[in-house]
Amino acid sequence: MKALAAAGLLAITLVSVEDEIAIGRQANAQVRKQVPEMRDDQTIAYVRAIGQRLVRQAPGPKYPYSFSAADYREINAFALPGGPIWIHRGVLHSATTESQVAGVLAHEIAHIAQRHAADQLTNATLTNLGLSLLGSVLGNSGGAGAAQIAAGFLANGVFLKFSRDDEREADRVGLDILRRAGWDGRGMVELFEILRRESARDPGSVEVFFSSHPSPQDRIARLQADVKRRPGGTRDSRQFQQIKARLLRMPAPRAMPRT
Numbered sequence: 001m002k003a004l005a006a007a008g009l010l011a012i013t014l015v016s017v018e019d020e021i022a023i024g025r026q027a028n029a030q031v032r033k034q035v036p037e038m039r040d041d042q043t044i045a046y047v048r049a050i051g052q053r054l055v056r057q058a059p060g061p062k063y064p065y066s067f068s069a070a071d072y073r074e075i076n077a078f079a080l081p082g083g084p085i086w087i088h089r090g091v092l093h094s095a096t097t098e099s100q101v102a103g104v105l106a107h108e109i110a111h112i113a114q115r116h117a118a119d120q121l122t123n124a125t126l127t128n129l130g131l132s133l134l135g136s137v138l139g140n141s142g143g144a145g146a147a148q149i150a151a152g153f154l155a156n157g158v159f160l161k162f163s164r165d166d167e168r169e170a171d172r173v174g175l176d177i178l179r180r181a182g183w184d185g186r187g188m189v190e191l192f193e194i195l196r197r198e199s200a201r202d203p204g205s206v207e208v209f210f211s212s213h214p215s216p217q218d219r220i221a222r223l224q225a226d227v228k229r230r231p232g233g234t235r236d237s238r239q240f241q242q243i244k245a246r247l248l249r250m251p252a253p254r255a256m257p258r259t
């Protein structure tokens, strides 16, 4: 079974879209309890507006995408199965244009649209938890089984560990989503450049990101040629600069607790 799962042969059939959504809902409820969620209406409305504009261009199942912001200074974002996406306030502070923020969200949307979580769930379930647990999820969609699986995986940080291939695909599909939604693809590359600079200046602020993603160097190299070939699209907005100025006036974001 392990070999089949590793080959991706079981990924699509073992975890349905409905299962993914149910597990993601449970996981999101857990995240809400653990993470300081930003409540500033203007910031949240802004992040959601960008997210929804990108979602309209996403391939794949019609997942119930949602967007939340964590009041953390570290530059990071993450996607839970079936729709929930979180962005750290640190991304909004570090970005210099709207297209960079949109690039981060587009990458996370691509993870969900390409069903990377379903692959991870299938592999991890078969490897670590045994088939009985998976059976309980499948036989009990949205019920106690989903809650159990979500809690178990979240505790192990499994949702944050996509494969290198998944990351490459999320960059590629994310760039496509970003462009189709009308933003300049350079935003995505520029954010990796910011990450690279920050890692030299303040390694702690990007550590979480690097623990779950390939180095920006590799990603910049891969995306740059493609981005140069097809320039154009929105780079920035007055709204982004207003939100950024607003955030800078607020108390500074917190540092993530060390685990």
Ligand SMILES: [Zn+2]
Residues within 6 Å of the ligand: 107, 111, 162, 167, 170, 213
């Ligand atoms: Zn990723």
